[in-house]
Amino acid sequence: MAKPVAATVTVELARQGVLRLDDPVRAHLPGFDLADRNSAAGITIRDLLQHTSGLPFGAPLLDRADAGRRPADVLPALASIKPQSPPGTEHLYSSLNYLVLAAVIEATTRRSYAEVLAATVGRPLRNGIVATAAQAATVPSGHRFVAGRPVRMNTGYDPAGAAYGYLGGSLTDLTRFATDQLRPKDPAITAQLHAPGRPTGLGEHYGLGWRISDLPDTGQAVVMLQNVSGFFHESALLATAQGVAGLLANEEPSAVAVDPMYLPAVGVLAALALTLARTGRTRSCPPERRPLVMIGFRADRDANGLADQIAGRNQVRSAAAMACRSAESSRVDALAHAT
Secondary structure, eight states: OHHHHHHHHHHHHHHTTSOOTTSBGGGTOTTOOOSSHHHHHHOBHHHHHHTOSOOOOOGGGSSOOOTTOOGGGGHHHHTTOOOSSOTTSOOOOOTHHHHHHHHHHHHHHTSOHHHHHHHTTTTTOSSOEEOSHHHHTTSOOEEEEETTEEEEEOOOOOTTOTTTTOOEEOHHHHHHHHHHHHSOSSHHHHHHHHSOOSEEETTEEEOSSOEEEOOSSSSOEEOOOOOOTTTOEEEEEEEETTEEEEEEEESSOSTTTTOTTHHHHHHHHHHHHHHHHTTTOOOOOOOTTOOOOEEEOOOTTOTTOHHHHHHGGGGGHHHHHHHHHHHHHHHHHHHHHHO
């Protein structure tokens, strides 16, 4: 949930007039540079939010557990990195974007990212958030099964990474944040976050911190996915007309969790959760190309995430809609003959 939260913080700062989404990054970080200086000059805050800056994956600069590390500490290393595309032209998912975004927020507000987070998005959360190394030290370690036995995994904590992945909190906080996205107090902010940006694939886009995909359904769904080393979980929140259906599953809940059928089983459970949440509702047939939205987030390591499994059903949407209308037409004809 780190990137959707960071995007929400940024849009809130824009609402307050602290920054503008189309500001060049250099307007707030004069030291920001890349091997291609012209490209660096053209990168905006919006590009960071939508992963359209051209920054590469940048794994060596991420997941560092150096004590006292700050987001701006990455700037000297970026000066030798060559962008993979011109700013604003292509979606290239990279957590470096959100690491630089945190540096922008800190430089603009002259406060730590954790402090800004607590004063904006974190304010309504009752149980607190985990956004610093000190807070992370109080959280129980995750476990994995090794040779059939649970083994504690200490994966470290990147003190500069709260905006791109190292953010935690309680299930209550997660639910409250998701509910605020579904029923926003300020629809204008949510509209900016959920507006489709550059395409990421067939029927898929990336908004501001959120993945947006078509769903073969007549309602809307907000799906947040996360797979974090050390805590190992998949989560899905599906919004339906009746409310929120939530599914949480440990990535390795038992010694047999390495079974290759585990991920497909999680996909089936997600579909079941959506079906149960919709039980009892009667829907008319959907329009053949009605835009349906799934807003989702996937961490860098989520190569086989639940969102892909659900979104992969998109190809049958039009056929299903046509079949539904055909069946409905047949029922109408039957009633006409009966009367």
